[in-house]
Amino acid sequence: MRAEIAEVVSFLKSLVKLKNNVKAEKIDLFGKRLAVVLQEKFEGHWYPENPSKGQAYRCIRVNNLHQQDPELLRACRESGIKYSDLGLPWEITLWVDPGEVSAPSWNPKNMRSGMGASNPQPRNRTPIPWRNKLWVPPLPEAKPPNGTPTINNHFFYQ
Secondary structure, rough: HHHHHHHHHHHHHHHHHHOOOHHHHHHHHHHHHHHHHHHHHHOOOOOOOOOOOOOOOOEEEOOOOOOOOOOHHHHHHHHOOOOHOOEEEEEEEEEEEEOEEEEEOOHHEEEOOOOOOOOOOOOOOOOOOOOOOOOOOOOOOOOOOOOOOOOOOOEEEO
16 A cells, blocks of 8 residues: 555655645655555555455545545645645546556646636536546656556556
């Protein structure tokens, strides 16, 4: 579980760094707090023998309906960062499963400067299919830890 959480934290920290709205020390603290929050949440919901069990519970989801993920919000509060300063994409879903971390059709062009009603979603954006998974490797500046979950660049459907 720790390797998968480290992958999620590394990926999200890389996204936050792209917007340059948050100081490096705060990003590092956010990453540490997020790792603790996710560890606490996933405890008792991690099944290496059946990775799809508990999948929805371990999902990190941001979209128009769910503009703030509760775990990201808690990590922000605990690290002194405004959620809007994360600058996350308009829509992103991260599936965190044993041995697998995926983001369906993640596209860096869907990045925004903040979240909420003051930043309306572009009208011409195509919604991302909910169950279509595309593996996304860490951004170039992110160094994945040893034991990183398997990552490939193939679509698959469940």
